[in-house]
Amino acid sequence: MKQQTIILTGGGTAGHVSLNQAIIPSLLKLGYDVHYIGSEQGIEKELIGEAFPQVPFYGISSGKLRRYFSMKNFTDPFRVLAGVMQAFRIIKKVKPQVIFSKGGFVSVPVVMAAKMSGIPVVIHESDVTPGLANKIALPFSSHVFTIFEETLQHLPQEKATCTGSIIRQELFSGDKAKGLAACGFTPEKPVLLVMGGSLGSVVINEALRHNLPELLQTFQIIHLCGKGNSDKALDEMPGYKQFEYVTTELPNLLHAADFIVSRAGSNSIFEFLALHKPMLLIPLSAQKSRGDQILNANLFKKQGYAEVLEEEALTKETFIKSIHTLVSRKSEMVATMEKTQTPKTSEEMAKLILQYKK
């Protein structure tokens, strides 16, 4: 019998790749031949290519979907068109039974090519409101899965289901002692992990670095600062350890953390919730995005999982004050997080997607 085949797509930032990273091992275990279509330059090439050498990766051309004026807005439609043709050829060769799209601008040409080829497409939305790529993909798709229940009100009722978050299995098997050792830290002092989403956040990096002397009196600090954002001058600072981006080390570092300060990308915040980490969220401002992180953060605040500090209100003083509030609410937040349902497994998610295969 011919092996069953699936194509996954999604990329641009890690937020559009993490679910794919989670389900690939399950799909392989179920005997599927898994292929990945991503962008030529995106983070997905590294994340998928390095971790899953058995999954062929195809880089295609894609345009960025901007909400603002740029000369590239005139050339990008041609890049999207080129991407559709490339994806069409890959689909014709690979002959998948289903395509799963985790969004991001690279997914748009793939979804269009899938429709042209008569292959069913399942899409996934991680944020409270659908992103632009998924809005474009919606009419071409058979079904859409969401993390937040609230997202369903923005989608056609007959083809949307909320599954909750799916967490990469390896994040649960981190080891606190190994995380502390990787940073040269001791078990005596609490650990604050600061992360600005998968790309890092200049605003959060600055707020942290301006307050380092004061914060280091209380905490040891792990700083995931984003590619190109490390500061050599701080390399030898006792109690402070910076990483631009971590992959295999992440589970140990998360287990070593007592508190987290972070952007409010949905994958990250659900990972912190699953590991019961009290968090201070500083969502990406509505001036720089569609405001999805603000909605994510406020829902977490309402449910008692997080403190929220809006980017516009971020100053040296409010940063420190919010961290103190976070510390004072630790046990109450952990107790609330402990009452949440265990997330669905990646195997369950893979099976939900496979229901839609041809």
Ligand SMILES: CC(=O)N[C@H]1[C@@H](OP(=O)(O)OP(=O)(O)OC[C@H]2O[C@@H](n3ccc(=O)[nH]c3=O)[C@H](O)[C@@H]2O)O[C@H](CO)[C@@H](O)[C@@H]1O
């Ligand atoms: C600027 C931007 O467009 N941000 C969006 C992007 O965020 P972003 O790409 O930051 O996405 P998320 O915070 O949702 O996920 C980041 C993922 O990267 C992982 N990670 C991060 C740092 C690191 O060093 N190692 C590592 O593995 C995290 O564990 C997580 O799984 O997608 C999210 C999900 O659609 C959106 O909510 C965000 O608004």
